[in-house]
Amino acid sequence: MPTTVPQTMIGQANPTAIMFFIAFVISTLVITYWAAKRTKTTKDFYAAGRSVTGFQNGLALAGDYMSAASFLGIAGLVSTKGYDGLIYSVGWLVGWPIVMFLLSEPLRNLGKYTFADVVSYRLSQRPIRAAAAAGSLVVVLTYLIAQMVGAGTLIKLMFGLPFEIAIVVTGALMISYVIFGGMIATTWVQIIKAGLLLSGATILVLMTLNKFGFSYGELFKQASSATPLGQKFLEPGGLVTSPMDAFSLGLALMFGTAGLPHILMRFFTVPDVKAARKSVFYATGFIGYFYILTVTIGFGAAVLVGQKVIMGIDAGGNMAGPLLAEALGGNLFLGFLSAVAFATILAVVSGLTLAGASAFSHDLYVGVIRHGQASEKDEVRVAKIATVGLGVTAIALGILFKGQNVAFLVGLTFSIAASANFPALLMSILWKKFTTAGAVLSIYTGLSIATVLLILSPTVWVDVVHKSEKDAVEAKMKTLDANYKNMTEALTKYKAAAGNKSEIDQAIAAEQTAIEAKKKEITEKVTDEKDRAKQIKAAEAKSTKAVEVLQGLAGMDAATAEKALADAKPKYEAEKKETGAAMPKAIFPLKNPGIYSMAAAFLIGILASLMAPDKDAEKKFDAEKLREYLGVGAED
Amino acid sequence: MAKNKTALEILDDPDFKALVSKKNTVSLILTILEFVLYFGFVGLIAYNKPFLAQKMSPDSDTTIGIPIAVLTIVFSWVLTAIYIFWANASYDKDVQKVKDKMGG
Structure with a gap:
């Protein structure tokens, strides 16, 4: 149970x-x-x-x-x-x-x-x-x-x-x-x-x-x-x-x-x-x-x-x-x-x-x-x-x-x-x-x-x-947040491997094994169907991003990787601001x-x-x- | 005792006028006190959250904001008690005095 x-x-x-x-x-x-018997007048x-x-x-x-x-x-x-x-x-x-x-x-x-x-x-x-x-x-x-x-x-x-x-x-x-x-x-x-x-x-x-x-x-x-x-x-x-x-x-x-x-x-x-x-x-x-x-x-x-x-x-x-x-x-x-x-x-x-x-x-x-x-x-x-x-x-x-x-x-x-x-x-x-x-x-x-x-x-x-616009903007914000977090985490973890093809291939293979194990673990542990689907989706997004980052790293040297990491933040903030601007605003504050x-x-x-x-x-x-x-x- | 006063005469009676103004003053003062009490609390939340977030003592996790909120509730009730005491002890007697003049 x-x-x-x-x-x-x-x-x-x-x-x-x-x-x-x-x-x-x-x-x-x-x-x-x-009470009904006592209720006779308007009073x-x-x-x-x-x-x-x-x-x-x-x-x-x-x-x-x-x-x-x-x-x-x-x-x-x-x-x-x-x-x-x-x-x-x-x-x-x-x-x-x-x-x-x-x-x-x-x-x-x-x-x-x-x-x-x-x-x-x-x-x-x-x-x-x-x-x-x-x-x-x-x-x-x-x-x-x-x-x-x-x-x-x-x-x-x-x-x-x-x-x-x-x-x-x-x-x-x-x-x-x-x-x-x-x-x-x-x-x-x-x-x-x-x-x-x-x-x-x-x-x-x-x-x-x-x-x-x-x-x-x-x-x-x-x-x-x-x-x-x-x-x-x-x-x-x-x-x-x-x-x-x-x-x-x-x-x-x-x-x-x-x-x-x-x-x-x-x-x-x-x-x-x-x-x-x-x-x-x-x-x-x-x-x-x-x-x-x-x-x-x-x-x-x-x-x-x-x-x-x-x-x-x-x-x-x-x-x-x-x-x-x-x-x-x-x-x-x-x-x-x-x-x-x-x-x-x-x-x-x-x-x-x-x-x-x-x-x-x-x-x-x-x-x-x-x-x-x-x-x-x-x-x-x-x-x-x-x-x-x-x-x-x-x-x-x-x-x-x-x-x-x-x-x-x-x-x-x-x-x-x-x-x-x-x-x-x-x-x-x-x-x-x-x-x-x-x-x-x-x-x-x-x-x-x-x-x-x-x-x-x-x-x-x-x-x-x-409500639907608000929910859409909030969902978009969440995706942006998750993407940024996943990307910076992966970059930080793997940046040392920049330009090293064999190391990158190894890491990609490791990520793929890891996500299968993780999915299995979630399926076994989480009983609520909605909750399970959500957790699996988040784990997959994280893994996909890591693979994407690794593939990108193949064509970079260490300095470029470092720069990409530094550039990520202002880019993320600008995107967030842009998305936030679409948030429906109340006419009366x-x-x-x-x-x-x-x-x-x-x-x-x-x-x-x-x-x-x-x-x-x-x-x-x-x-x-x-x-x-x-x-x-x-x-x- | 003088003859019973008519409604019109009562309106000009100094005791009646005093009663009206006393009742309105007491109601107004208590309303203002309640207003200050509650909006003082709201003001603290809006302008000085760190004050409410202080711990009561170093070894307690209870924040000062908790007793302040509870005391706002308790004092509101105390204000209604003050009004009752005043009304029972003073206002009702004044009302009876003026009513007696009307022969009621």
Whole structure:
């Protein structure tokens, strides 16, 4: 039996995982049934009757935010890139204090079911609800596609279930939770999932630290020697190169969190501002703790599982967490953790779908189409139809995007949330002179600039649109590198033989015997077919080059050979430069447009408001203040 | 006790004005602190990688960057705790005081 292939149950139908998963599905469906009986009014459907406590909402917020992508993705990033993965996890957390200081209380006091309630509070309802619904729906859809494609891929990796079936199962369950149980069921699904995820990750971290005598120092010591990066594994690396890129991405992460509709919506489920702020405190604590666990899991996996094994199963490292669970807790724990990851995906997409359905029904249908005149029964019915519509769209798009690189969609989600939703929301709460035109223009500006710039950025323009050109250039570069290396090596090795015919013939014969032996060795040793073909090709290229060099040496003297060696470098560098020039270039230089699209949204909002003042809205601002700060007249 | 104030009178009430400006000041200061905390960290990554790459002590492999990243997470949470303590201890009482004036 070859030893290079690791023994793992990952990717096979794991009975433990299926058992745990069925237990999760049954218990959540029971909750949904119970919730369905309690969901009668719009307040129940959108806001769980405003009966969620601060602690419960904190868990639910954390549940909404801790996606499988962050659980598996960050552990994977840390296990393959080390410190750079840690940088990412910090960025995901820092938006939460902002949500608390600037938004949580005004949202609770001014809003009813969607953040558009708050933006349109003293402004003209229809245009703002239309714009805000557009912002919400685009954010929800892009995030939903990213989650769905991720879900299909992960479930396939973990259980060996076909991509399409995984997506349909996820979509069907998500639709049932939302349609029958509304916000009450969605909240409890989040709470259960958050509890499972936090406890599962905690157990995994305890088992990991146990291997290092519960010493982080020891873990890092071994991590630095376990990977080819060595000490560099514990230092910031190539993730952040230009300060401007770092700043722009940081802004999008920080303020994008404060513009996610499914997060904002949770502030309408608590009874008062006290519970609203308490829930952010708990959520920030849970999420911060979760990221510290995830990073520990990543470093632990790098040592205890090994990068080679992790990347052998999935190049992105996504299976680092499950592999570590299998290594430490066997098949049973792997099954548990896989089921938790599936539950995580389900919970996040349910929250997103509910937020999208609310924007559609409460803002577009009731606010825009029906001019605010619709019965509760009607509104809930439309929300349920929208849920099915969104669910089916998500399933279809998820399948359509199969195998595509969708990483950019998460960046797009956060850029749009930070640029379209957050500026309008903040200005409507804080700025007396904000007008309807300012809000509408700000939302559409943020939405369009973030989208267009991201398409023109390296993330999409180079990595997605011009992927084939990029891959071609990179392949050419690799060939150039290999050729140069092979040639200089051969020249250095054989230059003494220049002009000596018999010595050269001997060397050529030796090279030919050597390559046959080498090929045989690779065939015996390497079991992976693709890997084997690659290694054989590289060995052949090296040998062919050596023979070529030797044949060339026949007509040279020692001095010419020396000169050829010296000339090789500038020639190689020139060729590399020429090839590199063909690399497709992004039209917009930054990987994330956050800094420009946010600035534009604020600027346009301010300019439009100042150019055409709205005295009526200014007057209403004072009344809004009573409700915002004192809670007088807030929805109960 | 004086007669209950109307909504319009409350808007001009010095206690209400003080409450609004206090709440906005606290929110602003904490937002700026969070901003400085996070972008300070990002700035170190962008401009001073060698600083973060230093070892904690000669016989440890742990770099200074690791506790700094973890502390950025922890301090973010501490800031939310500070806000809660302030709001529960001071803001809620001020709100109640103003609401009492309205007879609510």
